Amino acid sequence: MDSINQPRAAGEAAQIRLFAEHYVKEWGMPAGGYVVFFSGKPCGWMRDLWADRAENGRLTHRPGCVAVAMDGPPAVWDAVGGNYMGGAERWAPRAERVQAEGGAS
Numbered sequence: 001m002d003s004i005n006q007p008r009a010a011g012e013a014a015q016i017r018l019f020a021e022h023y024v025k026e027w028g029m030p031a032g033g034y035v036v037f038f039s040g041k042p043c044g045w046m047r048d049l050w051a052d053r054a055e056n057g058r059l060t061h062r063p064g065c066v067a068v069a070m071d072g073p074p075a076v077w078d079a080v081g082g083n084y085m086g087g088a089e090r091w092a093p094r095a096e097r098v099q100a101e102g103g104a105s
Helices: 012-027 094-100
Strands: 034-038 041-046 066-069 076-080 090-093
Touching (some): 012 034, 012 076, 076 094
Antiparallel strands (some): 034 066, 076 090
């Protein structure tokens, strides 16, 4: 898999996590935390997704970023709201976004 920009399907979180595990191994990242993707490519690792705030109160990541949990069951979050320059407003669980768009989770 070269990118996570693929149609949503059953097991999507597990597929994204496999891609993230390759990134973690390749770059020697610590265990756990979250791998963050932008434009379908891994762009970083964070210990705590919920502490991701800039001085303006928005996320330090842009809308469209995707984060996958590296601990526990595979789970995916999307950075939503906000704007390109000021950052996203929040991390939304992927299942929540898919349901809001009328798709299957």
